[in-house]
Amino acid sequence: MSTQTSRTTTDAVPSQREHGSPHHGQHTAPAGASLPRAVLSEWTKLRSLRSTWWTLVIALGLAVGFAALLAAVVSNPDAQQPQGGPGAGGLADPVGIALASSTFSTLVLGVLGALVVAGEYATGSISSSLMALPRRWPLVVAKTAVLVGLLVPFTLVLSLASLWVASLIYGDAATVDWASSDTWLAVLGNCAYLVAVALLGLGLGLLFRTTAAAITVLAAIVFVAPPLLGLVTWDWVVAINDHLPGVAGSSLASTTGGTLGTGEAWLTLLGWAAVPVLAGALVLQRRDA
């Protein structure tokens, strides 16, 4: 193709221009951006990634697997149980022990939360998302809504499956009282803990924008901080350590209570879930994409 012919073609275009119309298709005008549409769009994004489903499979597998393991260990009559073991009255908190298996899944779901945002920064698709929703905050609301909408039923299944598997393995060592409201409150508390950590991941993803940074901080808060802070006896450090998400989670996911009272534990989880997301939304609103 020679340069000369192409120039000629360019020159020929203006004569056709007057006959064109600005819109070539016969489409009805799109309805416009709205919050429900943003939620639908985010749901399409989340469900269309294999990593979403792998993450859920891994979280479920880990929770149920560790529930079985913990149940087997505590119900083994030969084992030396320092506390909570099968003594005269059986296990003190069989529900709490079974649900403690979820701890390993929190990190997995936190990573899912982080990926919802940081994955977009990593691939550059965040610019597509922000050009579709230039007001930006609806993007955060939609991502939050979709993550919560997916994880509330999922963590319910995860918690019940863990508890059920554990109850089968306890055998004579303990029984899970399915009729007790305490059992169901513990299950709900466990769900809240898992969802809160996922939202913490989402907030950290918004704040740090890279998967590596978000996951590192998430792991530090969920796994690394508790044993390290536990070594320090200053009052304010103890206070912080008592209000980490894991402590609040285990206080709720139990039939015998924990470090924090019920109300304080719920508020603590709410804080870990909401504050980073809100801060992240503010930062997103102000920062160049």
Place this chain on the structure above:
Amino acid sequence: MIEAQHLVKRYGAKTAVDDLSFTVSPGHVTGFLGPNGAGKSTTMRMVVGLDRPTSGSVTVNGKPYAEHRTPLAEVGTLLEAKAVHKGRSAHDHLLALAQSQGIGRRRVAEVIDLVGLHDVARKRAGGFSLGMGQRLGIASALLGDPATIILDEPVNGLDPDGVLWIRTLLRGLAAEGRTVFVSSHLMSEMALTAERLVIVGRGRLLADTTVDDLISSASDRPVVVHSPQAGELGRLLVSAGATVTDVEVGELLVTGTTAARIGEVAAERGIVLHELHTERASLEQVYMALTRDSREYTTDEPATGARAGAQDGAAQQQEVAA
């Protein structure tokens, strides 16, 4: 329609865009041209609200981008290749974008066909070639059937088929009466695609003009002379104050005088001329001259003769076509 008024973008001490005002009107392909680092991408990102101007303002179709109710139906944008999640299929990427604005599923299928990605639409975009990624980007840009289309370096890294496809597509979109604003650092590519040019260097406006006006603005166009007595003619012209380059035996490239004057000199001495014509300045030369001071990384190139410059231009065009 894009209207930028006194746009400024500073990053710390560095000014990326410096008091840039221009208007891009419908019905043409408008080239946004400048050396790498001239602020083209930053400007485009400010147009679609991704980056916030330090000062100044920009509107698209009469409003700031973020105030449009259905932004994707107003402005279609291709910023960088593959602004797509690698794990998501082309279809799902487009569907999610469409759903956010209430654009129907049928339109998703339509743009997939339009860009020729039908066979791979359900495959993960991470496995796409650069050309396929670019086609997907174009599909995203056209999804909302927008009146304004903004493309940042759309032909970068594409094979000749892809380059030709984009060139034809852009001209077609402009012919339909849309505003088409497309950046490039290659004058040769813009010369083939655009009618109007907004040229920037170091974030400042260098020219807001048409391709034709730009060419005719070029001064001191060289004259090509073919003569069996080229040596003698050359000496005469030099003594008359012109600059003469021997291109090859029997061919001279003369600057600093006119074709008429060369003809007169030859006639006075009875020198035979086989050819005498004034060269049309190549856009590449004009562009290089315009942006010489604003290129971020300049090689110490000697002031090349006009013919050499023209050959450079031709070589670059071949590069694009190759």
